[in-house]
Amino acid sequence: MRYFCYGNFFFDDQELRERKATDVVEFAAFDEALSAAIAQLAGGRRKLGIDNVLGGPPKFVSAQGLQLIDTHTTAAFFRDARAVKNPLEISLLRSASALTEVALGHALRDAKAGMTECELAARISSEMIAQSGLPGFVVVTSGERSALADSYPTRRRIAAGDIVRIDVGATFGGYWSDTARTAFVGEPGKDVLSAFAATSMGHRKASAMVAPGVTTDALFDEAVTAVRQAGLPQYQRHHVGHGLGIESHEYPTIAASNPVALREGMVVNIEAPYYRPGWGGMMSEDTFLVTATGAEALTSLERELLVIPA
Incomplete structure (x- = not known):
């Protein structure tokens, strides 16, 4: 399991890391952590869509190397996807x-x-x-x-x-x-x-x-x-x-x-x-x-x- 962390938030997690073979990758800022996580999950694809359920503009648009998909297109996609429940x-x-x-x-x-x-x-x-x-x-x-x-x-x-x-x-x-x-x-x-x-x-x-x-x-x-x-x-x-x-x-x-x-x-x-x-x-x-x-x-x-x- 891999965690992408940023900023300062402390856990006494050494035992867990050893027992569960947990890989923790640390970054200074949220944008950096997000960019790295998406790069791994998306197999190198660098487009990002945001389902901003709290409303208002996205809180970040500058994650390194990421292309932010048009918010209207993204909102419509997630709106329709969320309408039908699993x-x-x-x-x-x-x-x-x-x-x-x-x-x-x-x-x-x-x-x-x-x-x-x-x-x-x-x-x-x-x-x-x-x-x-x-x-x-x-x-x-x-x-x-x-x-x-x-x-x-x-x-x-x-x-x-x-x-x-x-x-x-x-x-x-x-x-x-x-x-x-x-x-x-x-x-x-x-x-x-x-x-x-x-x-x-x-x-x-x-x-x-x-x-x-x-x-x-x-x-x-x-x-x-x-x-x-x-x-x-x-x-x-x-x-x-x-x-x-x-x-x-x-x-x-x-x-x-x-x-x-x-x-x-x-x-x-x-x-x-x-x-x-x-x-x-x-x-x-x-x-x-x-x-x-x-x-x-x-x-x-x-x-x-x-x-x-x-």
């Missing part, structure tokens, strides 16, 4: 989704009026860790705050009559989950039930369509049209889902523009959120693996409006 990736995504559902289910089972959003978020986070996951985003919003998308939890106490919108994701082995559910504290009113029924219809209709060959714009139209026809005629969305993998939002985005046909092995999330400032917000979100003949749900937590004791 069996190991699917296994990791399945585990990430399962542990997140366990954490969310346990937290909702124990939720009660008087808890703060932060307390409920902490319960979810601790359960994720107990299930061997790493909390990524834990959105717990209640009352009028439930209309705030991707918001942080606060010390606001959950009270009777509140909508509680929860959108959470964790990583397992570097792969993400993304699951959302809505609860109500006490007996929900007709307006809440009506809005939830409408968004649930859009969510169910689009979820049922997931299959190879179905295009993302068709999924989007199905979800939005179903919500409007089911009771929210003014409903609008910019997307109703996205891919999932080593990022929480990956290609393809399930939107009206730039249609993409789903392929076997893709893992996508379907959602139809609704946000009404001054009133509240709600959503359900589930993860699906596109199979040869349709789709397999990687999430199975109760999708109906959940009730928290008042």
Whole structure:
């Protein structure tokens, strides 16, 4: 085994080197180490493409003798390659989704009026860790705050009559989950039930369509049209889902523009959120693996409006 090292980072590794016949090659700078490693792996070829998942320009372009491939070409190549998951990736995504559902289910089972959003978020986070996951985003919003998308939890106490919108994701082995559910504290009113029924219809209709060959714009139209026809005629969305993998939002985005046909092995999330400032917000979100003949749900937590004791 050969390691290409750079800079100063010390390990007490002499025993390992002798026992494992490990070859450590040291360089002063990252570019030098990268150039040497690529030269060995690529059999002398000197072209470099960067899958820059963190966004922004590449952090290095001057590795000795390397030709940096056009970033747009490289990004498109990796985007398409990452869209279809291999069996190991699917296994990791399945585990990430399962542990997140366990954490969310346990937290909702124990939720009660008087808890703060932060307390409920902490319960979810601790359960994720107990299930061997790493909390990524834990959105717990209640009352009028439930209309705030991707918001942080606060010390606001959950009270009777509140909508509680929860959108959470964790990583397992570097792969993400993304699951959302809505609860109500006490007996929900007709307006809440009506809005939830409408968004649930859009969510169910689009979820049922997931299959190879179905295009993302068709999924989007199905979800939005179903919500409007089911009771929210003014409903609008910019997307109703996205891919999932080593990022929480990956290609393809399930939107009206730039249609993409789903392929076997893709893992996508379907959602139809609704946000009404001054009133509240709600959503359900589930993860699906596109199979040869349709789709397999990687999430199975109760999708109906959940009730928290008042």
